[in-house]
Amino acid sequence: MKRIWTIMLMVSVLLLLGGCGANEKENNEAADVETLYKNKCLACHGADLQGASAPALTNLSDKYSKDEVYNIILNGVGMMPGKLLSEEETELMTEWLMEK
Ligand code: HEC
Numbered sequence: 001m002k003r004i005w006t007i008m009l010m011v012s013v014l015l016l017l018g019g020c021g022a023n024e025k026e027n028n029e030a031a032d033v034e035t036l037y038k039n040k041c042l043a044c045h046g047a048d049l050q051g052a053s054a055p056a057l058t059n060l061s062d063k064y065s066k067d068e069v070y071n072i073i074l075n076g077v078g079m080m081p082g083k084l085l086s087e088e089e090t091e092l093m094t095e096w097l098m099e100k
Pocket residue numbers: 037040041042043044045053054055056057060063069072073077078079080081084085093
């Protein structure tokens with residue numbers, strides 16, 4: 001009888017471990033940001049961030065602090081519409097763009 005409980009315990013531990021997909025999600029973050037960019041930003045800012053009807057988004061870190069970029073993306077500026085992304089997505093996008 002005791003053995004059954006041991007097996008049950010092991011099975012639930014395995015299930016718990018198997019349920020942790022968090023790491024996988026982190027690895028996909030860069031790809032997710034690129035998809036977001038393609039869906040929400042590319043039309044105006046162009047492929048490869050080179051600009052189109054809107055300015056290029058390269059070397060932003062020379063021009064703005066991270067907070068400034070975050071605010072621009074979240075709230076928009078001039079002809080740039082705000083609220084295109086959620087706060088969490090804006091955070092990811094800001095970090096991604098600051099490295100470009
Ligand atoms: C409808 C067109 C449009 C879309 C969609 C758009 N933008 Fe813009 N964006 C603009 C325009 C126009 C400007 C310039 C605004 C100004 O300075 O008056 C701008 C400016 C910016 C700036 C500041 C650039 C600088 O050099 O001052 C950032 C950063 C930015 N956009 C990021 C984004 C991101 C990230 C997305 C996608 C979530 C996005 N934009 C989607 C039109 C757009």
